[in-house]
Amino acid sequence: MSPYILAKHISAHKGEEVTLKGWVYNIRKSGKIWFLIFRDGTEFIQCVVLKNEVPEAVFEMKGTLTQESSIAVSGIVQEAPRQEAGYELLVKNIEIYHIAEDYPIALKDHGVEFLLDKRHLWLRSRGPYAILKIRAEIEQACRDFFNERDFTLVDSPMFTPNAAEGSTTLFETQYFERKAYLTQSGQLYSEAAIMAHNRTYCFGPCFRAEKSKTRRHLTEFWMVEPEMAFFDIHDDMDLAEEFVEYLVHRALKNCRRELQILERDISKLESVKRPFPRISYDEALAILHKKGFDLQFGEDLGAPHETAISEDFDQPVMIWRWPAASKAFYMKRDPEDERYVLGVDVIAPEGHGEIIGGSQREEDIKVLLERIEKEQLPKEDFEWFLDLRRYGSVPHSGFGLGLERTVGWICGTHHIRECIPWPRTMVRLKP
RNA sequence: UCCGGAGUGGCUCAAUGGCAGAGCGGGUGGCUGUUAACCACUAGGUUGUAGGUUCGAAUCCUAUCUCCGGAGCCA
Numbered sequence: 001m002s003p004y005i006l007a008k009h010i011s012a013h014k015g016e017e018v019t020l021k022g023w024v025y026n027i028r029k030s031g032k033i034w035f036l037i038f039r040d041g042t043e044f045i046q047c048v049v050l051k052n053e054v055p056e057a058v059f060e061m062k063g064t065l066t067q068e069s070s071i072a073v074s075g076i077v078q079e080a081p082r083q084e085a086g087y088e089l090l091v092k093n094i095e096i097y098h099i100a101e102d103y104p105i106a107l108k109d110h111g112v113e114f115l116l117d118k119r120h121l122w123l124r125s126r127g128p129y130a131i132l133k134i135r136a137e138i139e140q141a142c143r144d145f146f147n148e149r150d151f152t153l154v155d156s157p158m159f160t161p162n163a164a165e166g167s168t169t170l171f172e173t174q175y176f177e178r179k180a181y182l183t184q185s186g187q188l189y190s191e192a193a194i195m196a197h198n199r200t201y202c203f204g205p206c207f208r209a210e211k212s213k214t215r216r217h218l219t220e221f222w223m224v225e226p227e228m229a230f231f232d233i234h235d236d237m238d239l240a241e242e243f244v245e246y247l248v249h250r251a252l253k254n255c256r257r258e259l260q261i262l263e264r265d266i267s268k269l270e271s272v273k274r275p276f277p278r279i280s281y282d283e284a285l286a287i288l289h290k291k292g293f294d295l296q297f298g299e300d301l302g303a304p305h306e307t308a309i310s311e312d313f314d315q316p317v318m319i320w321r322w323p324a325a326s327k328a329f330y331m332k333r334d335p336e337d338e339r340y341v342l343g344v345d346v347i348a349p350e351g352h353g354e355i356i357g358g359s360q361r362e363e364d365i366k367v368l369l370e371r372i373e374k375e376q377l378p379k380e381d382f383e384w385f386l387d388l389r390r391y392g393s394v395p396h397s398g399f400g401l402g403l404e405r406t407v408g409w410i411c412g413t414h415h416i417r418e419c420i421p422w423p424r425t426m427v428r429l430k431p
Numbered sequence: 432u433c434c435g436g437a438g439u440g441g442c443u444c445a446a447u448g449g450c451a452g453a454g455c456g457g458g459u460g461g462c463u464g465u466u467a468a469c470c471a472c473u474a475g476g477u478u479g480u481a482g483g484u485u486c487g488a489a490u491c492c493u494a495u496c497u498c499c500g501g502a503g504c505c506a
Contacts, residue, residue: 402506
């Protein structure tokens, strides 16, 4: 048999006979010619089977091969400009590993529930395939970005002992003889890690028991969270901006084929360039009032507000300097005006919503204690965190980027459940 | 939890008070350049569930279950 290659390398073998191993994606039959659309997980290749080019038994496979049957197919690599891959295979021989039973997923429209029930098979389809390729590239890009900038990866635990921020959104689990909770964020642990490593990031799943049923929510999602000693809010925003630009450019550089499969309008991504617009919460309010929204000072922005603001810009928008009342206890008060905290949200264009939330952290133990008391948080659970303000406290900042929302924006997907291999939502725990 | 929408063949949908239908997928046959190929034939139904109104219910009413979209919350 001719040499076995991956389909993505087919262009390097023009005119040669090669063997591909993979699955039947589709078959188009005619009388004395048939076309086998083949995939091996690296590319989709059309294979042409001509009656006078193959043994009789191979030609007759047009009647036995079914969608998703596994095969080894050998043939001559030919240029085919009309093919997406640019090349096709003139078949010489086919060996069958397994004839698939009737495959449930047709190359036609299906409902969301059906496809999610069949997620273990749906992964093979072109759309999910391309999205997960891009997700993998973005994950790698996150690691590369921080590793190239003197950050140390310090992962945070999934099990946490207490109900730190609002217990209603925490998943509770049995931990031997007591209760534990699944982490919502690694931030507090990262604040400890930077005192050892100066700049760190953590990257892993987060769990939130929010009863949200929208296209922007999962109960299990991935977040990358950098934390930096000696960064103020402006340094924090500079880094967030550079990071988002880097991720988009990496996808454009290394995922052209996948973006093409998804029919993504890449001109919208190509125009993403620093500096991003930075507006304060007050300016955001003014824009919203001009657009007819009735929003009082102190109210947090909802999804419709975010979308309305992002409409005015073709870049991600950074909204900073938020009312203190609407934000978490650990955010630093604006020294110029106590009513505000030095937090920032980054809103993706095209209505994809908030992809980053970050802030300068409060380093003064007195202010932290006041806020813990005011919000009636269990002080004893934060003793270890308060230690960080007792032993060499420094100004510091950080942010968290939601992986699925970012991938959803870059891929232009309607719902972020398509941006994670095995989505977990309020109503879905399988497969 | 609240608001809105939808449940009909394996899948996607049509039928709005009067004979449950189409496309895809399956099966059979045809076709030498197809692009979610095409053409012909064919099998496949207790209309989510329970009750009610009616001569007659997929269709109207009540209850209930499931899913989808959105709000709040957030990445």
